[in-house]
Amino acid sequence: MRIAHFADSxxxxxxxxxxxxxxxxxxxxxxxxxxxxxxxxxxKRLSRRVENDVLHVGSLAFRFAPPGYRATWEPAIHVxxxxxxxxxxxxxxxxxxxxxxxxxxxxxxxxxxxxxxxxTLFPAYAALYGPRWGSKMWAxxxxxxxxxxxNRCDLVIANSKPMIPVLEGYGITAPIQLIPIGINHDVFAxxxxxxxxxxxxxxxxxxxxxLYVGRIGTEKSVDLLVPMLKDLRDRFDAEVVxxxxxxQVAALKxxxxxxxxxxxxxxxGVIRDPHELARYYGDADAxxxxxxxxxxxxxxxxxxxxGLPVVAVGVLGSKATVEDGVTGLLAEPNPIDLSRxxxxxxxxxxxxxxxxxxxxxxxxxxxxxAIASRHVDAYNALLxxxxxxxxx
Numbered sequence: 001m002r003i004a005h006f007a008d009s010x011x012x013x014x015x016x017x018x019x020x021x022x023x024x025x026x027x028x029x030x031x032x033x034x035x036x037x038x039x040x041x042x043x044k045r046l047s048r049r050v051e052n053d054v055l056h057v058g059s060l061a062f063r064f065a066p067p068g069y070r071a072t073w074e075p076a077i078h079v080x081x082x083x084x085x086x087x088x089x090x091x092x093x094x095x096x097x098x099x100x101x102x103x104x105x106x107x108x109x110x111x112x113x114x115x116x117x118x119x120t121l122f123p124a125y126a127a128l129y130g131p132r133w134g135s136k137m138w139a140x141x142x143x144x145x146x147x148x149x150x151n152r153c154d155l156v157i158a159n160s161k162p163m164i165p166v167l168e169g170y171g172i173t174a175p176i177q178l179i180p181i182g183i184n185h186d187v188f189a190x191x192x193x194x195x196x197x198x199x200x201x202x203x204x205x206x207x208x209x210x211l212y213v214g215r216i217g218t219e220k221s222v223d224l225l226v227p228m229l230k231d232l233r234d235r236f237d238a239e240v241v242x243x244x245x246x247x248q249v250a251a252l253k254x255x256x257x258x259x260x261x262x263x264x265x266x267x268x269g270v271i272r273d274p275h276e277l278a279r280y281y282g283d284a285d286a287x288x289x290x291x292x293x294x295x296x297x298x299x300x301x302x303x304x305x306x307g308l309p310v311v312a313v314g315v316l317g318s319k320a321t322v323e324d325g326v327t328g329l330l331a332e333p334n335p336i337d338l339s340r341x342x343x344x345x346x347x348x349x350x351x352x353x354x355x356x357x358x359x360x361x362x363x364x365x366x367x368x369x370a371i372a373s374r375h376v377d378a379y380n381a382l383l384x385x386x387x388x389x390x391x392x
Contacts (some may be wrong), residue, residue: 005092010037010040016296017120020119024182031373041058041059076101113386116157123142155378160316162316180296182370187274191278191282194279201239210241218248228335228339239265284303292316293316296321300328323358327359327362
């Protein structure tokens with residue numbers, strides 16, 4: 001099968017969508033399928049040629065998005081000419097914005113079906129990254145755009161069960177199918193304590209290391225983490241390590257200084273190498289995920305694959321990856337309840353071991369190869385339906 005993927009973000013930007021897209025493409029290729037990625041470059045200039053199965057197209061800075069994100073702007077007819085030697089059976093779109101219109105136009109030119117994966121709860125970002133005026137209006141605009149794009153596609157993929165009613169609430173009437181995000185399971189399942197991360201930040205072996213991985217932005221509710229740690233330190237010798245970057249780093253450092261725990265809050269920056277990231281999972285005692293906007297939370301599945309007990313705010317994607325009391329603990333979206341649930345994991349070794357073992361078993365379902373196979377099944381079913389309609 002030959003699939004063209006269209007997205008509005010790609011390396012060097014690093015987020016869950018980019019990581020998933022790269023992993024999906026690699027897994028599909030390993031299974032004998034041909035993929036080409038149509039993604040934004042870092043400049044406005046038009047694309048030139050496909051290199052290593054990637055076509056970098058012209059892009060513009062996207063003002064209403066986290067820093068570093070860009071929107072594709074290249075005409076579909078130009079992209080079609082650049083891909084004239086690439087046969088395509090299906091188009092898979094990973095954004096409801098500029099990449100979607102490019103992908104839909106390309107699919108129309110090639111007369112092939114189009115699939116949309118809805119990765120992000122975009123309307124929730126309106127108040128955070130949209131114009132300071134009219135955030136409710138901006139959210140309605142994003143919802144309408146999402147509906148319009150999705151209903152022009154032949155299939156919409158939701159990456160968690162809780163997202164299906166959300167998408168239906170947008171007015172999406174196209175068929176919706178559940179396929180979770182895939183992770184590099186083989187790498188994270190090998191995570192073991194090495195002491196490397198503890199030595200890097202001067203964290204004693206007897207101290208409890210709490211890990212967060214993800215963008216350090218308002219949309220991830222990272223503002224809960226430092227007050228959570230302050231409350232925890234009344235009962236435990238604990239420290240937190242945050243892997244990622246984003247606009248809230250300075251604010252978190254200021255809060256840590258105000259609370260007198262600056263030396264217990266550590267910022268590792270973006271960890272691009274999955275083997276290096278596995279060392280962070282391996283050295284941690286617990287993983288905490290406060291986000292209320294993630295549609296799946298791939299880092300939660302990574303932590304589970306590593307055998308870490310997970311504590312997450314019980315909203316949307318986290319409710320799909322964390323079965324409360326079985327594969328992790330769910331908390332209310334406030335620092336005190338997060339502290340209480342993390343404290344349970346830290347004070348009850350048997351509970352931590354049981355949650356970690358169950359999470360490790362569950363995470364096998366999210367291996368990149370298994371998720372790629374589920375996509376192939378969905379692609380084939382769609383192609384068969386399209387062929388039947390054409391024949392009729």
